[in-house]
Every structure is written in structure tokens, then in C-alpha cells.
Amino acid sequence: MKRTIIATVNNTSGVMNRITGLFARRHFNIESITVGMTENPSVSRMTFVVNVDDQRGLDQVIKQLNKQVDVLKVRDITDDAIVARELALIKVVAAPQHRGEISALAEPFRASIVDVGRESVTLQVTGDQQKVEALIDLLKPYGIKELARTGITAFKRGTKKSVFESPKYSIIN
């Protein structure tokens, strides 16, 4: 099963290495990882999409992540109301007579043409994974020359609390 997990981590050098190394050596199957700074510059947020066999596999992923000293908080948000976005750049073969068609295809996806070459155009699309995949599918018949996807980045919708809220060790709690 595919799960979306977010983690907040210390923004120190080597953290990405720690996390990806952990996935590799524990034989966890990852589909994507994205990482970037949060509103607090000493904290980064990571979004993982993992493929696990069962609940136990999922528990292990979360527990092993939690064990890392630099990991502040881990949460499986798959079943929550979330905002999840991916960015894809798609370079498609496009003879001049096809460009109008491609542009028309892109429109309902709110994709935009960001580069035009002699035989190709490059589209940029953002959205959830299904949307990105749907567009790629539609573009395939034209011939995709290059494709770059970021993997999704996500968080929960509309909650007020920040993910690195009150640390649980506080005596006041």
C-alpha cells in the first residue's frame, strides 16, 4: 500500500543522507522524497511516499524514522485531509502543426508551456499525482523526450498548530 508520510527534521547537513540511507538499509521501498525548509529556518519538512506491504511495515518505517535524533516528528497523513502537490516538467515532441493541440490539452490541467524549441515544447504542471499522471498519459502519443518530476510535497489542510508544536518533554505540557 502507498502511504504519504511527512517528517519535520533538523535542518543540519547530512540529514537527507541519514534518512535516505535509513530507507535503503532497512529495505523500505520509497517512491519519492521531497525536502525543503519550513517557516523556521532550522527545521526542514520532508514528504515521503512509501510503498509498504502491510501495517507492520508502515509502523517500522515510522518507528525507524522516529529513532533518528534529527527527526523531530513523523506523521502518516495518507488518510487525513491534505494538500499534496507535485511539479512535473514534460518535454514533448511538437512539430509546429501540433503545438495548438498540445496547448489546448494543457489548458484544463492549468499546465503552462514554459519553453519552446524547434521540435519540442516543455510543459510545466503542478497538482496531485493523479492529475500529473493523467496529463503525462495524454501527452505520450506525441512522444515524450524528457520528463522530470519532483515527487509530492504535502501537509495537512487548515490546522492552526504547527507540526513542531510544544515539545512533549515539557513539564508543563
Added chain:
Amino acid sequence: MSPKLKKADGRELKTENQEMTGSSMLIQALAREKVDVIFGYPGGAILPTYDEIYRTGIRHILARHEQGAIHAAEGYARVSGKPGVCVVTSGPGATNVVTGIADAMIDSLPMVVITGQVATSVIGTDAFQEADVVGVTMPITKHNFQVRDVEELPRIIKEAFHIATTGRPGPVLIDLPKDVSTASGFFNYDQDVDLPGYQPTVTPNKHQIKKLVEAVTKADKPVILAGAGVLHSGAAKELLDYVEQQKIPVSSTLLGLGAFPGNHELSLGMAGMHGTYTSNMALHETDLLISIGARFDDRVTGNLKHFAPRAKIAHIDIDPAEIGKNIETSIPVVGDAKEALRMLFEAKGTPCDCTQWKEQLNEWKQENPLWYKEEGNSLKPQRLIEMIYEETKGEAVVTTDVGQHQMWAAQYYKFDKPNCWVTSGGLGTMGFGFPSAIGAQFAEPDKQVVAVLGDAGFQMTAQEMSILQELNLPVKIILVNNASLGMVRQWQQLFYEERYSNSLFPIQPDFVKMAEAYNIKGWKIEDPNEMQGALKEALNYEGPVLMDCRVHKDENVYPMIAPGKGHHEMEGVKP
């Protein structure tokens, strides 16, 4: 106590907030952490620190190979419960300790390893003696650091000791670039450790404890599986109290030996590949298995498909990630073993009525004990270990290497007391046994330390005899010499149709002469009738001793669960 082992003292402690160099900070911090011995080996990148060691006179033991230093630090940590400290230089010095770090990680030993590093200005340029030690050790440390700024050093050292010794213990590495160790900054050590991402759960959940208490009452065939976690949390007494209150039989993992007295009537002995028939059958038949500080290693469980098929499983562990990792658990208890056992004891649950179960276990014990054939004129390794137990009255600290002798030591030395057993369990590191005995002797200067070693494993770190010679450390080396890589030979005999590929030694060094070269008293023993007398003499001898015991060559370790088999499928059980 050997005079050379007296606690180091008289070190000058500078006051807080003084300006000093990085290496001076390091030594000051080690003093604050009450580190009384460092094991290590110098080199270019760590020279400023060694200069500081020279100036302050902090006790440092010079190994003859970095692997010797790190295993000695492990032996020290295992026996004392305090963090073992190891200091080495960059590049080759650091890569030489990798095996020991991995060993400490998998066996959960508290360790702080300090590696020199090339100057920050040349990191990443493949400078002389540069290796990416932080990268290399990331998967085999509990955590690691590279110090980039001297001002961070006190905080990092403090965090390193905190992480190494709390929660599930483990090795922490500090990579110290040379220029950071010579730069100056203010030493401020009285700060609180602030690690929001690291908050081990010590006190177990009351509700889970209650569930466990109820499960014990209902069980007909309960068994406790005691692991090294009991020893690490110093919970041997709590375990004994709880077991005597509830009368639950105890099986032990290899590393958990001594957590519960081996001679107690409720002790079933070791479980697993070379465990006792009783322990393994108990695991197979039990309806409630309570694992305490054990991680269900495959050497303990055998084939998971057949593991404890009838049991409800309760798992007490300080590391939440261990719970459910290999085995599905119905009563997970995250917390310190000592706390958990205290809570269980205080709950005063109704002990289960399991007379029949105990009768069954006793019957197995009587009918299928560990066994070996006495054979005329050759020295039996099992008998050798029994004799060591008899002669030391079970009071010695025993360290071993890896192989057959290790399993015989685990089987035939009845571990009655905690923290007297030092062995490489998880990684199975040959070369561990001898240097770890040196570290153990530093942790327990007044105790008899006996290193039971294979002839092959000893040769991996034999150079550390220099330390024995130099300090007249009274470590007793007992070589269980079968002129082969015994355990490898056994597997080749059983599973590779006796094709003994590279496992037999047609020629061996003269171990007695080797000992003598280091000014260590050496004996060779072949005659079983001489063994006891020689052992007595060796144990009473004031300095270090090496006994080269020529044992029966084709002896195998039994009983055994062959790879892929379950606990109920043991071979070589007493007929």
C-alpha cells in the same frame, strides 16, 4: 588491585567559561563525564588531543591496533555499564574502528568514539588520511557528529554522552577536524541537553502493564525470555524479584546470560540455535511469552514460521522500533526494563497456576540436559569450560571470541551473576574476545578476567598482548585450540558434505612462544588429567597467562537448530 589500574585522579579541572582549545575542551569534558580511561591510538589529525592527554595525564591505554582499542572500550562498557571511550586518528585510524562500532551498535553498548579528521579547509578534497567517517558510520552509530566550529564542541560532547547512555544505549561518534581541535573558544559545559527529536520513553504505559499482569494470571505455560536489555538497565535484581513473586520460568538469550541466575530452579538456560532443549521447547510450547530487552534475533527465534506458535507475545523494550519488527506482538510495552519489572512486581498479580508446566519443564531438564561424551585421552572443550566455572566459582568475568568455544562457554559456564559475560552476539566479531577482556579488566580491576578464545579469533587481535605485558594486567587467556576455524569446520561437515574449504590449520604458531615474546607466562595442555591443576595455577598466578589447550579436534557444538528449522526440530539432543 594492580597499582597500574588505580583510578586516575589529580587532573586539574579548569573553571567554566574559560577560553581554551578544542582538544583541551575535549579532555575537560571527558573529565566532567567521569571518564577514567580512554582506549586509543594517535596519529596526525588527532595529535593536538594527544598533546592534551600528555599534559593532563588523563589515563590512556595505547592499543597496538585500533580494533584492539575499540573492542577494549566495548569490554569496558559491557562490564561497567559506563560509556567506553575510544580516540583514534582520521582516515585509517577511523576505518580501523568501524567493525567495533558496528559491534557496539548491534549489541547496544554505550560508547563515545572520537575520530580525528583533516582540517575543515581540506575536507572533501581527498586530503592525506581523509575518509568520510561520518558517512561511513552513519548506519552503524546511534548518532554521529562532525564538529565544524569549536564553540559547538562542548554541546556536542555533552549530547554524545547523553545519547550514548540513555534510552537504548549505543555508540556515538564525534568527528573532530584538526583545526577545530586547535582553535580556541569558551568552554561552557553546564548547559542542558536540548534534543527535541530524542526523547526515549522510560516509564511504560500503565494500561499495557495491567494487560500483561492479567495475561500472566490467565496463562498456563508462561515463559520469560530475558535479553541483554535487562542487564543494560541494571534490572537483574528486579527480574529476580518478579520471577520469584510470579514463579515464571526464564529462558535467556546469548547476550542475556547472567541477567537471571543460571543456577536458579526457574532458569531454563539459553534459547536459540545452540540453546538448551528445555528453553527451546518452552518457547515452542508456551502460551505466553514475555520478552524483556530481547530483540528476537534470528539466532534466537529459528525459523519465524515455527516461532512460539501457540503464544500470546508480550514485548518489553526501551526501543519502540524493536517491538513488532520481527514478531507481531499483542502486548507491547515500551519502556525501561527496570521500570517495567518494578511496575509488574508492584502490581502483585496472581501468579498463574502452572504446576503441570513446571513439571514438564523439569522433565525436559532431567531427560534432555546439555551433554557430551567423555572420551579417553583427549581434552573435551565442554569439560574445559565446566572446569573454568568450577575453579572460578562462577565469579569471573568471562569474555569470548566467536565460534564453537563461544557457544561452549555460553552453555557450560553457568552465569549466576550479571555483567560477567562479554561476547559479541549480534555481529559475531572474531577478534573481539581478547581485547574486550582487557577492557573488562579495567572495568573490574579486582575481578578475575578469563578470555576464552578460539585459536583463529585470537590471531586476529593477538598483538594486544603488548598491553598485558606493559601493565601486567592479570587477564587469563584460555585458548580452546582445535587447530581449525571450528565453527566453520562444523558447518562444512554438516551442510557442505565435509568439504573443508580453508578452515583447517595444518600448521600453527607456537602460541606459548608467542606469549613468551610478550613476556607472558604460557603453557600448553594436552592431557585432560593435567587440565585442572594447570587451570588452578593459571588462575592463581599474579600476572597474565596464556594457556594453549589442545582440545578434541572434531568436536561439534550440540544441540543445534539447523538453519531454517524451528525450536521443536533440534538435533543432537541427548539421546
